[in-house]
Amino acid sequence: MSKNATGLTHECGVFGAIGTEFWPDNVDISQIILIGLEALQHRGQESSGIVTTNGTTFHTQKGMGLVRNVFNSENMKKLQGFMGIGHTRYSTSAASDQVNCQPFFVHSIHGSLAVAHNGELVNKDGLRKMVLGRGVGLSTHSDSELITQALCLNPPEGEINGPNWPGRIKHLMQLSPLSYSIVIMLKDRIYAVRDPYGNRPLCLGKILPVSDRVNGFSDTQAEGWAVASESCAFLTHIRYVREVYPGEIIEMTKGGIKTIDIIDRPEGKAPAFCIFEYVYFARPNSIFEGQEVYSVRAQCGRQLAIEQPVLADIVGSVPESGNAAAHGFAKQSNIPFGELLTKNTYVGRSFIQPTNRLRQLNVSLKFSPIGVNVAGKRVILIDDSIVRGNTIGPIIKLLRKAGAIEVHIRVASPPLQHPCYMGINIPTKEELIANSLDSTDLASHVGADSLEYLSVDGLVKAVQRNAKLENNKVGHCTACLTGDYPDGIPSNKDW
């Protein structure tokens, strides 16, 4: 299913960057952060923000809308300093308001701090009750404010002395082990934090000096360090180093980076990186667990061809999200790949009157069939996922009008059936089409000659085939497909 036509929305992208002693004096790091946010734009288009500091003053620019609408050459000038964090956001809640834009910034008794995060605290309610109970007023319902105020709060006697930010962060991680990637900026350092389950992604990169960028990968000193939700944000000027480990706290200063601690998961719990990052959210060139997302998706296509073969003349995809899987399917099945549809990138929201006359034109405005590949052909159409199932029907009709004699849908992920409590805004159970129609009924509902999903086992196999897993432990969160939540279904826990 096409990413642009979906009901799935991802909360956030985070980015942090700091210059080392080799960082040139007259350069503001905000440009690096801006580029990072543009490259993470697919993780959230609702609002974005950057906070920078030169070690004394903090500078903030936040706003509703795309990165390119929030920032301009004018307001970029004020984002001075050698260090900063940024955020791009798609809210899970209805409250898409200016006040919820991240990074969240406060003054505390131990100095100012800015916080940006991706994810959702599964025991949010308990943490919220604790913070309110200590006499703090909270302006919003956002996790960012909650995390920030929890970090500020003086902990119970004897537990943590003075500022002790690492101690405060560890304390928070123990209270709330899942799910988040957080960047926390103080006046002289950034902490990059990933939850112990590794549910949300976060990776580390080295900002290359200009000479290295031009001449290639010689191994001179880093000019700076960066962390990002996805490695696609590093482009060519930042060298991907590794993932931040589940539970790791990295401290980034002018002097370099160091691992402060790695917080354990609760006894007996496996790592649980969100498998839907592979299936759906991430950019194809991002790297998770040592492998490129595109290659995993292609592998899913191969697996799908093994599990659900069908005789046909041509294999294509719903562009562009299904491309990789379609190529994999084509290779495995030996059926030639061909473009079945092109996408009109200019089409946005539309003003078509909701009358019978013009209904369903939206889909044909967005996707155009390529006659030469469709007419008179038996076609296999690969989609990355099916959520509500609203788009696939009109697309099939489009292909049939263009002369397809058979249309077989193959979905490169298993049926989506359960809610997510860890940061993904999945529609309600009722809205998820897989909860009301099995694949046979869905095929007939959308007018396909056949429709089949990849199995959960097949997906896990495709994902883990080449993954460098932590201690070789099996470890992905498949809760939205299976209902198995890494830490049980969250309730309102006190603590």
Add this chain to the structure above:
Amino acid sequence: MSKNATGLTHECGVFGAIGTEFWPDNVDISQIILIGLEALQHRGQESSGIVTTNGTTFHTQKGMGLVRNVFNSENMKKLQGFMGIGHTRYSTSAASDQVNCQPFFVHSIHGSLAVAHNGELVNKDGLRKMVLGRGVGLSTHSDSELITQALCLNPPEGEINGPNWPGRIKHLMQLSPLSYSIVIMLKDRIYAVRDPYGNRPLCLGKILPVSDRVNGFSDTQAEGWAVASESCAFLTHIRYVREVYPGEIIEMTKGGIKTIDIIDRPEGKAPAFCIFEYVYFARPNSIFEGQEVYSVRAQCGRQLAIEQPVLADIVGSVPESGNAAAHGFAKQSNIPFGELLTKNTYVGRSFIQPTNRLRQLNVSLKFSPIGVNVAGKRVILIDDSIVRGNTIGPIIKLLRKAGAIEVHIRVASPPLQHPCYMGINIPTKEELIANSLDSTDLASHVGADSLEYLSVDGLVKAVQRNAKLENNKVGHCTACLTGDYPDGIPSNKDW
């Protein structure tokens, strides 16, 4: 001096309204608040906001700019409920940012609360240190956030039990006796609070049923109650009742209003209502201490004529702020009043190049001399105050070009010489012209034949002549004129 041409800026206007049991079900009180804010617009044009509630949900609309730009028929619809508070603001700090818009709203362990205030906490630094020290992060440097978090904080053991909002408010007032008028809204009540010195104004009104508004002042049951910084906000649909007393805490609920407590000033301290509200800030039809502002200003003009007489053909004013005093001066001196200048209301900011060629045209674009009243005349021009002294020179030049043979300036208030720590953004000592030039030198500097101020004694006399003062105690803050601060010059006090 004309209000529009000045360097003096007033922080804020506050408004609160609640419907009683007679309030009609299908009516939102937000309209009443909106009208109130429009009528208080002169107290702050930087931002405005309204928070309402129906007893369960709170609704907020805030934004930068004039009331009419922040609110529209669309967003007014969402401001539902029988109760709400509003705010219009001119910041004293440079940080004119969305994040500082009031009312300030937070969720606390004891329920949500919204806070709006006018004034400035003189011991802000101590209070801030206390709040931060308790582990609260503060997003802004605004007093509103500080007040709100201070109210939320659990006080030291034994001091206050449970929610006990009145106790929390009293506690805050004892910690910080000056200077503010505050409205605090909880889900079922509004507290209206005025500082013990009565430095900032606040008054109480009764929302009349429609029948009363049409038929006049019969004495039926109130439909609701309102508080406002100035009675001008009551228009004709709310009947002015009285001022909120210095130190008074009024609780407003569906059932009616009651005085919870009246907090004393520190031993031996006199009330200290800001005398510049009379001179400059307030709308002429507002009522303070039982008298209409216009009549006080007219009395200032009379007093000025007694203190600083001069022979002339005509008395006029810098419109419109000097009008009342000019009429008073004319009556007292028996010199006829006449319009000397008209004001071009369309003129806003201008793009005139800062070259010698076009300098000073700003003033002549804004004010036009009335030739028939000026040519060949000895004129007395009344201004309400002189701050930086930038405008009066060009105005005098204008009058002379129009044929005035003598120009005598009479200022209906004493020289402004000291900073204000209680909510008025007075320019620095260096910028206040009265600190560098006495009236004789200033006359020659601006090209006047003479220039004289009203004396401090004269001003106080004019103000107190008909005022209903608390226990007949002398009590106005004249700090900006005399340097006598009601509570001493504020320092960073711990507590």
Add this chain to the structure above:
Amino acid sequence: MSKNATGLTHECGVFGAIGTEFWPDNVDISQIILIGLEALQHRGQESSGIVTTNGTTFHTQKGMGLVRNVFNSENMKKLQGFMGIGHTRYSTSAASDQVNCQPFFVHSIHGSLAVAHNGELVNKDGLRKMVLGRGVGLSTHSDSELITQALCLNPPEGEINGPNWPGRIKHLMQLSPLSYSIVIMLKDRIYAVRDPYGNRPLCLGKILPVSDRVNGFSDTQAEGWAVASESCAFLTHIRYVREVYPGEIIEMTKGGIKTIDIIDRPEGKAPAFCIFEYVYFARPNSIFEGQEVYSVRAQCGRQLAIEQPVLADIVGSVPESGNAAAHGFAKQSNIPFGELLTKNTYVGRSFIQPTNRLRQLNVSLKFSPIGVNVAGKRVILIDDSIVRGNTIGPIIKLLRKAGAIEVHIRVASPPLQHPCYMGINIPTKEELIANSLDSTDLASHVGADSLEYLSVDGLVKAVQRNAKLENNKVGHCTACLTGDYPDGIPSNKDW
């Protein structure tokens, strides 16, 4: 009646300026034009525009909204050159569209030309038919485009040779003698044209060198020349010289100004300057026919006091448009003048729900009674005119609530009863209250103790008392008061 609360709207203000050989090279005349338009803003707030030229290229900036919204420091930079014309507009037609913004600019076979005008062609339909009949397509229904294309059109054989702009202008004036003031800019000159009846105002000024502005009115060489709808646009940097005569064509070049011709009115016709410019439209400091508008209005007030005396305690006005007449009335009647109402300048459009509950608050939001001058008093309230009569009723109610014991309305102009075909957008006959209620009935309708108008004779007497009329001929257009149109009621004439 207050200008801001009226249904009367004036079409346009025009401004033209050219530098002479003494004009400084590095200065753009656009600043002078911008200031002129700001000062003419009262004549039209719908759109404004400026076209300038340096003798080769033309530069245009036009847009919807107030002058200060259309122009900014950025777009002013591109308005280069020593010569330009400007326009500010309030449309009479519903088509308030970008496309109708003036100046109108075209390329013609004889070079580019820009045209701006104030007024309305009474024989528009005939002229339009002629232009269309010659095969020209017209994009709009505006007179500006019509005038421009009529000027461009090759006239019938033999009539005009070559460019011959003066000939073309004269031709147009003969075809269409009424009503307009026009500025026409070619690449090296501006023509300033006033209709033969002198119905719309236009005056001439001399741009003073900087030294003269500072030192006063010495008689050095002009730096440039300017024409404007009203002399208020000249401020202090342009010296008022005289009115452009009815029918005059002035040619303005780098070398100076000269009268090209003065076109006669049709045989036996009197001049017909719009008397409502005095009553209502013009700024009080503008000069028409050798007299200041303010003094004429004051004279109207005196005349009104003679014609319609009444016993009372105080005389005031609806601010600010009634001020001059009120002062005149007070002087003549020996009843003291006092401010009865102050105006809230911040109030714009409002979002008050159209329910009975809040109706009529608009007026009390805009005007506040001054209690000390109203309570217990018999008041006379002077308004400049009454159009629809919607505002005066609520104002009277306001005064009564503030304690007025008698309210007498005196209107400083005669009843408005007829449409205008010469550029003023007067409501329909049905909407004009004077067509349905006589003064007695209107008094009772609006709740006044009495209401009386100035007589037509009285108005004409007040206006002509000190006017320097052309050849001492009686000559004002009073059509909207009397139905006597200067050239008869316009019909669709062919020519």
Add this chain to the structure above:
Amino acid sequence: MSKNATGLTHECGVFGAIGTEFWPDNVDISQIILIGLEALQHRGQESSGIVTTNGTTFHTQKGMGLVRNVFNSENMKKLQGFMGIGHTRYSTSAASDQVNCQPFFVHSIHGSLAVAHNGELVNKDGLRKMVLGRGVGLSTHSDSELITQALCLNPPEGEINGPNWPGRIKHLMQLSPLSYSIVIMLKDRIYAVRDPYGNRPLCLGKILPVSDRVNGFSDTQAEGWAVASESCAFLTHIRYVREVYPGEIIEMTKGGIKTIDIIDRPEGKAPAFCIFEYVYFARPNSIFEGQEVYSVRAQCGRQLAIEQPVLADIVGSVPESGNAAAHGFAKQSNIPFGELLTKNTYVGRSFIQPTNRLRQLNVSLKFSPIGVNVAGKRVILIDDSIVRGNTIGPIIKLLRKAGAIEVHIRVASPPLQHPCYMGINIPTKEELIANSLDSTDLASHVGADSLEYLSVDGLVKAVQRNAKLENNKVGHCTACLTGDYPDGIPSNKDW
């Protein structure tokens, strides 16, 4: 070369639609036009506009920006009627101004008319001189205004009687045989006109009744007719019928469509449809000369593989414009196709500082290499064209950084070397990289192992292989590739 990274810009898309007697009364045809413009958005993003009519009144909505920014549900409501024309525009001139938005609309002696066109009049200067010489003023330098006024002008005596719009159109076509597609709307009809050379595209479609759209292509009566620059604008609700023939004038009325005339080319001239529509501009699913654009592009890829073979491991494209050719190349060469790059659709303009530090990041922000298909591979990268050659170098660097061991560029069109005078905004000769570097030098300049173009003969062969050409005459304009202009190089001709 990627369409989004190019210097080539196409002027315009046009659309016209009319309902027949079967058109439902309560439906506005504007929705059909809006959808058409959205689908033609790739032909111009600068401005767009629609004019509709119900047979009496004309309604216009035009504005700068994308279709979705110009139109909204509010302003669509006013576009009433059963007939209308629309336009989407990218200007060739610098004057990207509101005033140049099409359709152009005027009132003429023979009724109102609205005109929209795609193309450029090669003898514009002569036509302009003629129109100006007749005494018409022209507001703009746009061809639309020129065409419109030329149509309005009364022709020389005896030539055309009365309105006679067909006669006027024919007259214009004879005066100016190239290059345009025009829609002209009068109050009861639309004329669709294509230049005699057929240089710019225009096609005809039948608006299907709702039942047909749902049930497929049964042959019921048309509900209406439409013309569009490309058939991609027809989606599924309009059935493609045929191209408008070169020189054809189609009259569309409520009663149906008919060919009024087909104007001949000058003696001996061949048809000259722009070959770059195939190469570059058109959407892949559009149909020209009986063939789908995608299939022509694939054929170009095949031809390129034949002409310029090279040994490699994988063939890919610069997405998405090179996709079809890359698939063709892969098939012909038997080298597997694979995605080499993905495109970040969110990236727009960027604020990257123009310093050495961050240069070239723009390209890597826009395109990301797919490691699994690039690393360790010899890659062939297909681009559709090379204009300035700015983008290809950074892309090659990107591929090398991702591990490509050889990068061979194959360009699916010949070198671009000459300006276009027929509506395409091609950079200057100096900017066209093919004029300064041959393919070998360009390869080394951009860092490719090899770089080769398709030959002109190869392109023509690929295009004409399946094309249904007019009378089998060879006939495409290849002027930008060969310098052979269909009508010679245009000069300023009088007529």
